[in-house]
Amino acid sequence: MIEGLLRELAPQVVGVLVRRYGGFDTCEDAVQEALLAAAVQWPRDGVPDNPKAWLITTASRRRIELWRRDSARQRREEAVYALAPPDPDPAPAVDDTLTLLLLCCHPELTRPSQVALTLRAVGGLTTAEIARAYLVPESTIGQRISRAKQRVKGAAFSLPPEDERPSRIAAVRQVLYLIFTEGHTASAGAEVGRVELTAEAIRLARQLHALLPDDGEVTGLLALMLLTDARRPARVGPGGTTVPLAEQDRSLWDSGAIAEGASLIAHALATAPVGPYQLQAAIAAVHDEAPTAAETDWPQILLLYDLLCQVAPGPMVTLNRLVALAEVSGPAAALAELDALEPSGHYRADVVRAHLLEQSGDRAGAGEYYAKAAQRTLSAPEQRYLESRALRCLSGKP
């Protein structure tokens, strides 16, 4: 599995080069070229005995070539020691990946730039793969990455001071979560040759968890990804339509991922201060551990949503809580609370209203709101799903 090996080594090699030479911008380009060279040569000539050393040597040479091309313009002199490739196993390589993640999620960068740079420098994906995954032209991603690298050019390759770390790590969590949701929600429309963004996000979250095992929110994030991704085989029905949670064939769920996610979240909740990723993971675990939809522990889910509303309030959390409330106290109670809310104007409010009306037996009303929501979503798979719900309600079929 050469591809997996290359992606695993990518951030380590970038770390070694940047630590040795500085100049993240050129080092990252050089490593990207070394990865491409390895992807061509290794399948043909075999994997070298020390693949990491091979990549470091190759990237160092490429860096000098890139640098010379650069320096021809800039007339600089390079110290002779820099021509020798660095030692492939310098001591504190463990922090390099974390340093690199924090650099890629630098607060100076926009979210899409953070996502693209993280996938390339830490994930070892090519610009073309990222572009395919996000269905945008390669040049768009290329520009995004090179501009992002320009922006963080002056940033030191070292861990930020203690007082900045929590917010910096929070940004990394959010970027990994965004990568995950992109892959998860797009799975219904996935095309051949698209990089598995969910797998990529889980891989990166595992790395982050290994670096920060005591960070409860990192553990919660990894658990949330595993517990959500476990349902993937059951989420997409014939014709690529989304199958709602209540109707999924639970025998298709990945029990290994559920067990791992549940144990991670149990450990985090018992040892770390609670946070939104942990609460969302706990909710996902309650769903995943119910043998049938009817056996879902809704009072427990409602309790978790009440906590989530306190810890990380927001319109989506409020709406999701109403779904749980309807299961515990009936749809009329939830509809009354929905009516009392400030109208958000968000189409999800219509989705929830449709769901609650359907539960209360008003199928015509439900159909109307499903159709209304279907017109306003920007997601093609979700639109198909909402249209099919609308049709089902309006046609009077069970």
Added chain:
Amino acid sequence: MKYLVLIYGNPASRSAWAGMSDEQKAAGLRAYVEFNEELDASGERIVSERLAAPELTKQVIVREDRVSTTDGPFAEIKEQLAGVYLLECETQERALEIAARIPEAPYATIEVRPVMGLTGDVGFEL
């Protein structure tokens, strides 16, 4: 997020363009070149095209397996599509900001429409 920006000309904007000197037209086109270069540098322009005159419009009509075409322009429509941009922007605000800077904006009607994607909200599977 992808946004399609539609630039509609109208009789007034078309005659304003027609009445410009060669220098003014060249300056107008240069403004577009610079604008596009800036959007390319930021990676936000996927594609943009200027459309040929409305008179060159063909309408294709398919009814009961029969294909027929008619010539434009269609008199009842005063506003004619003059150009399009497909942008990749971080936010809708950013797309609107770019749309407002289109050189033709002071004379034209500009619409910004979100493009459907494949992704939706993850934490919500009813």
